Amino acid sequence: SKATFLETKSISLATVFRAALICSSIIKLIQYIARAMATQSVQWHLAAKSDPVSALNRHMADAKILPRWKNYFTPVAPLSHNLPVPIVGIMLLIWQLREGDLQQLFPLDSRTSCLQFITWCILHGRNEYKALKEAKSFWQAVDSPAQFDEELDVHDPGRAISSKMLLVLQTRPDLDFDVTTRIGRSHLLYWYLVSGRKELGFADEVFCPWQTSYLLSASNTAQLNHLQELVYFCRSDVRQISPLPTALNQYINWFRHFITSETNIIDALRMPANCQTPVNITTLEHGVNVIGYAYGQLGIGEDARMAFTALQSREVPSTLVNFAPGNEVSQNDRSLAQYVTDHPRYDINMICLAAPEHGRCFAECGSAMFTGRFNIGYWPWELGRWPTQWQHLHSLVDEVWVSSPHTYSAVAASKPPFVRLMTMAVTVNEVSPKTRADFGLPSNACLFLFAFDLNSSAKRKNPKACLAAFLHAFPSTVSKRAQATLGPEEVGVVIKVHPPKTPNPEWEELKQIAAQDGRIYLIEQTLSRADLLALYRVCDCFVSLHRAEGFGRCIAEAMLLGKPVITTNYSGNLAFTDEHNALLVTYRLRKLADGDYPYGLGQVWAEPSVLDAAKQMRRVYAGGTELSALALRGQQCIEQRHQPHAIADNYLQALQQIWRARASAQ
Numbered sequence: 001s002k003a004t005f006l007e008t009k010s011i012s013l014a015t016v017f018r019a020a021l022i023c024s025s026i027i028k029l030i031q032y033i034a035r036a037m038a039t040q041s042v043q044w045h046l047a048a049k050s051d052p053v054s055a056l057n058r059h060m061a062d063a064k065i066l067p068r069w070k071n072y073f074t075p076v077a078p079l080s081h082n083l084p085v086p087i088v089g090i091m092l093l094i095w096q097l098r099e100g101d102l103q104q105l106f107p108l109d110s111r112t113s114c115l116q117f118i119t120w121c122i123l124h125g126r127n128e129y130k131a132l133k134e135a136k137s138f139w140q141a142v143d144s145p146a147q148f149d150e151e152l153d154v155h156d157p158g159r160a161i162s163s164k165m166l167l168v169l170q171t172r173p174d175l176d177f178d179v180t181t182r183i184g185r186s187h188l189l190y191w192y193l194v195s196g197r198k199e200l201g202f203a204d205e206v207f208c209p210w211q212t213s214y215l216l217s218a219s220n221t222a223q224l225n226h227l228q229e230l231v232y233f234c235r236s237d238v239r240q241i242s243p244l245p246t247a248l249n250q251y252i253n254w255f256r257h258f259i260t261s262e263t264n265i266i267d268a269l270r271m272p273a274n275c276q277t278p279v280n281i282t283t284l285e286h287g288v289n290v291i292g293y294a295y296g297q298l299g300i301g302e303d304a305r306m307a308f309t310a311l312q313s314r315e316v317p318s319t320l321v322n323f324a325p326g327n328e329v330s331q332n333d334r335s336l337a338q339y340v341t342d343h344p345r346y347d348i349n350m351i352c353l354a355a356p357e358h359g360r361c362f363a364e365c366g367s368a369m370f371t372g373r374f375n376i377g378y379w380p381w382e383l384g385r386w387p388t389q390w391q392h393l394h395s396l397v398d399e400v401w402v403s404s405p406h407t408y409s410a411v412a413a414s415k416p417p418f419v420r421l422m423t424m425a426v427t428v429n430e431v432s433p434k435t436r437a438d439f440g441l442p443s444n445a446c447l448f449l450f451a452f453d454l455n456s457s458a459k460r461k462n463p464k465a466c467l468a469a470f471l472h473a474f475p476s477t478v479s480k481r482a483q484a485t486l487g488p489e490e491v492g493v494v495i496k497v498h499p500p501k502t503p504n505p506e507w508e509e510l511k512q513i514a515a516q517d518g519r520i521y522l523i524e525q526t527l528s529r530a531d532l533l534a535l536y537r538v539c540d541c542f543v544s545l546h547r548a549e550g551f552g553r554c555i556a557e558a559m560l561l562g563k564p565v566i567t568t569n570y571s572g573n574l575a576f577t578d579e580h581n582a583l584l585v586t587y588r589l590r591k592l593a594d595g596d597y598p599y600g601l602g603q604v605w606a607e608p609s610v611l612d613a614a615k616q617m618r619r620v621y622a623g624g625t626e627l628s629a630l631a632l633r634g635q636q637c638i639e640q641r642h643q644p645h646a647i648a649d650n651y652l653q654a655l656q657q658i659w660r661a662r663a664s665a666q
Contacts, residue, residue, distance in 0.1 A: 052108045053389050055079055056092040060392040068395035069362065069370065073135040079108065084163045085118050085141040089392075090131050090363060094121075096389070097360050119167045123200060130366030142167075143208050149180070157230055158185040160207075160214045165192050168200060190234040193227075194263055207268050215269070223248060227265075228255055284372060286659060287317030287346030288651075291361065291369075292353055294322035294340045295331040297498070297526055298453050299553050300380060303403075304352035305336055306425040306644070307378065307651075312339075314648035316655070319345050323353065323361050328501040330526045335430070344369055348658065350401075352378045355393045362396055374398050374658050378422070380550040381407050382460060382571065383592075386414035387599035399658075403551040404572035420654055423575055426556040426642040432530040436538045441521060442489050446621050448566075449539035451496040451532065451554055458506035459596050462608070463495055465545040467513055467520065469613035473621075476517050488519045491621060494539060496523040496532075536561050541620045545585060545613055547605040548597075549573050555582075556642060559634035564627055566616045570606035576641065581634035583616040585609055 055078045063071035072093060075086030087108075095102050095117065106117035122142055125132050133139075146161045158179070165188060169175055175191065178184035197203050207215070219229035222245065232238060232251065242251035259265040288311055292304025304320070311318040320339045324331065349370060351358050358377055362370065377397035384406075394400070394416045401422040402408045408421045436443055448470060452461040470493040474486045495514075500507055507524075514520040527535065536542060542558030544567045549555075552573035555565050559581070567573055569584035577584065587606035594601050620627060640646070 052076075052079060052092050053096055053392075056089055056096070057388070057391045059089055060395045067370075069367065071395060072131065072362075073137065075137055079114065082111065083114055083118070084147060085167065086138060087114060087118065088135045088138045090129070090135055091117070091121055091125070091138070093359050093392070094125060094129055094132065094363050097356060097363065115167060115170065119171050122164055122167060123171070127201065129363045131363045134367055145210060155220050155226065156182060156185065157189045157226070158182075160189055160211045160226070161185060161192075162208070162211070165189070165196075168196070186230060186233055190230055193230075193265055193268075197268070203264060205268065206270055212269055227259075228252070231255060231258065284347040285317060285345065286348075287319070288348045288350050288655065289319055289321050289344035289346050289373075291321045291323055291344070291349055291351045293325045293329070293331070294320050294336065295333050296325050297330040297333050297529070298325070298456075300352065300354065301325070301329075301333065302529075302553060303378070303380070303424060303551075305333070306427065306647075307350060307352055308336060308339065309427065310425040310644040310647040310651060313644040314652060316648065316652065317346060323357075323365070325357075330498065332526070333529060335529065344373065347373055347662075348655065349373050349375045350378055351376065351397075355379045355381075355390045358396055359393050370396070374662060376401055378403075379407075379411065381410055382548040382550045383597065383600055383603045383605060384410055384548075385603055386410045388414075389599060390414075401654075404575040406572045406574065407550050422650055422654065423642065423647065424551060424553070425644040425647040426553065426560055426638050427644065428533050428536075428557055428560050430530045430533070431537055431561075432528070432534040434531055434534040434538070439494075439521075439523065439535055439538065441494065441538065442492060445489055445492045445519075446541075447491075447521075447539040448493045448541050448543050448617060448620070449496065449536065449558075450494070450543045450545075451535070453498045454500040454504050454507055457597055458504065460547050460605070462545050462547050463497075463510060464506070465608055465610055465613065466493065466495065466543050467510065468610045469543075469545065469617055470520075471517070472610055473614035473617040474519070476519070486519075492519045492521055493543075494521045494523065494535070496527070496535060498526050499524050533557065533561065536563065539563070541566060541617075543613070543617075544568065544573070545608040545610075546571070546573075547607065551575065552577075556638050559631075560638040560642075562631055562635045564620055564631040565634065566613060566620070568606050568608040570608075576637055577634075581630060581637050583619065583630070585613045585616060 055076050059074075059076045060068065060071050063074065065071050065074070072089035075088050076092060079092070080086035095106070095108070102117070102120070106113050106120065108114055108117060121132060121138075142164045143162050146158065146163050146166045148158055152158045161179070166179065169177065169179070169188065175188070177188040177191070179188055197205070215227040215230075216225050219226045221229045221232070224232065228251075232244070232255075238251065238254065241247075242254065244251065290304055290308040290311070292307075293301035294304060295301070308318060308320045319341050320336055321342070321344055322340050351361065353361060355377065358379070375397050376399050377393075378401045380403065391414060394414070397417060399418045399420060400411055400416045401420050402411050403422065403424045405421060408419060412419050436447075441447060448466070450463055450466045452458075452463065474491050476485060495510065497507065511522060514522050523535070536558050540563070542555060542563050542565045544552065544555050544565070546552070546568050548570070549568075549572040552567070552571075555567050555573050556576055558565050559576070564583060565577065566583045566585060567577055568587055570587050585608045587608045589604045590607045592600035592603050592605060597605075
């Protein structure tokens with residue numbers, strides 16, 4: 001009946017309506033979940049891009065390839081997401097080393113920034129860093145066929161365009177090629193073949209097999225291959241002179257001259273030659289390659305020279321390989337020049353550099369220096385915790401050696417492959433005969449000396465505290481603390497620095513203080529090692545109110561010269577200073593502020609007591625047999641524990657263990 005029909009229709013419509021509501025809710029839920037997942041994915045990738053070094057740390061920690069440094073040549077997944085060419089580990093190492101330019105130009109916080117950085121690596125990085133040229137997965141992707149939004153037919157010139165060409169195109173606003181069109185792709189390919197390769201520094205490279213295959217295959221134009229057709233299409237002058245098909249032979253003759261004489265396209269069509277010679281590790285002799293600043297006039301340069309000197313003292317086969325520091329470092333110490341070579345010779349590398357500089361050495365010199373060798377990172381560090389930003393650098397070494405228990409604690413907590421405490425050799429063999437007069441110093445005054453490198457951290461070295469302690473111990477005017485002022489002929493403080501290459505606010509402040517007191521002597525010049533040791537010798541006491549030290553070579557050298565030292569009772573110098581051989585200054589720990597020291601945020605260092613340092617200065621001024629005995633004990637400590645022979649014996653014990661382990665493994 002009509003009523004029954006209407007009732008049934010009503011029920012059916014209601015059911016359909018309810019089903020539609022349910023479906024709509026399900027669809028909305030699915031869309032919400034999809035958006036949430038997409039947002040989470042985007043946020044995750046952006047987070048990875050915003051902290052490239054953390055991504056590199058994770059990448060190097062998770063990788064399984066041995067030796068572990070080979071993982072620098074593999075793609076870092078989070079930063080390579082949705083990119084036509086991957087970002088590999090060595091690129092991020094280089095990026096980390098270039099805080100002043102690459103990190104500013106390419107923050108790696110967006111796809112565009114990542115592509116720009118990739119292009120920089122293609123055009124410039126490969127010329128500066130040998131290790132970058134070894135990243136096969138990167139260069140294979142760079143030279144892979146470019147991806148276009150449309151499907152290309154077999155004759156389209158886009159079939160010979162690589163990812164490299166498209167990446168380079170974005171850095172050349174003068175090249176107005178619309179690669180979304182066949183004409184634009186033709187002109188891009190022609191430009192690259194004829195002049196682009198030379199402009200970009202790829203003139204000596206051969207085409208990839210897939211490119212050569214396309215270029216030499218038959219085109220749509222009768223009796224021409226794709227290369228011949230491309231050149232003909234892009235040269236309107238040639239088309240006018242040699243119209244096809246009537247002038248085919250004329251064009252072919254011109255084309256042969258064009259690719260052989262006018263351009264070097266013919267050379268790029270040849271098969272590449274394999275010129276790589278693998279390192280034969282079985283031919284490496286037992287011995288040590290000491291790698292560092294062989295000529296550098298700074299503490300870490302002396303570390304390398306002393307390590308080599310120690311090895312030579314026990315006739316351990318060794319060579320000194322120079323790795324140049326930055327331009328701001330003087331490189332005039334030629335004391336071991338006769339032993340310096342350009343390449344390693346033996347089966348163990350001892351890399352006497354700061355960990356980031358070790359990374360720069362690997363990036364610039366390439367893996368050949370490290371392949372097949374046992375690599376020891378003889379790394380300095382001053383603060384109590386190893387920087388997390390350097391964690392991935394553990395992949396460069398088989399062992400880490402450190403010079404003090406202070407540094408050992410910091411490095412060991414970061415879980416390197418293996419860490420050994422290996423203190424350093426200290427010598428003062430070459431002291432020039434220069435006198436106080438040669439340095440412009442008073443002949444009879446009690447002189448306190450502090451020497452440091454302004455290219456290091458003035459905040460860590462803390463020269464202002466030396467001046468403050470001196471002025472508190474010996475006020476320049478009559479006060480309750482002094483019956484009378486001690487003049488320049490009675491007492492003085494000498495601060496010696498390497499001249500800064502750029503304006504230094506801390507140094508300018510010290511010069512302003514010195515200008516107000518004739519008892520303060522500032523020596524702003526780079527001295528030879530012999531003259532520097534002579535300066536130590538002519539002064540009465542060495543002062544180091546550092547906030548943190550990795551070892552404290554200057555302190556040890558002054559002690560070896562028989563001088564009493566006043567030094568902070570904290571960090572690396574406690575490897576050889578104690579209450580029996582040095583005048584230790586009390587301190588309190590304080591947190592580092594942002595900008596105090598690289599990677600120092602959240603860490604602590606010492607704030608030495610100026611009052612206690614002043615008390616120790618007055619004790620030195622008073623002199624006496626007790627002070628002389630203390631200085632003698634300090635001298636004997638360094639002579640006995642840090643002479644090259646003693647250090648070489650420690651080295652040999654470790655080296656022999658390494659040689660035995662390598663022989664067993666082989």
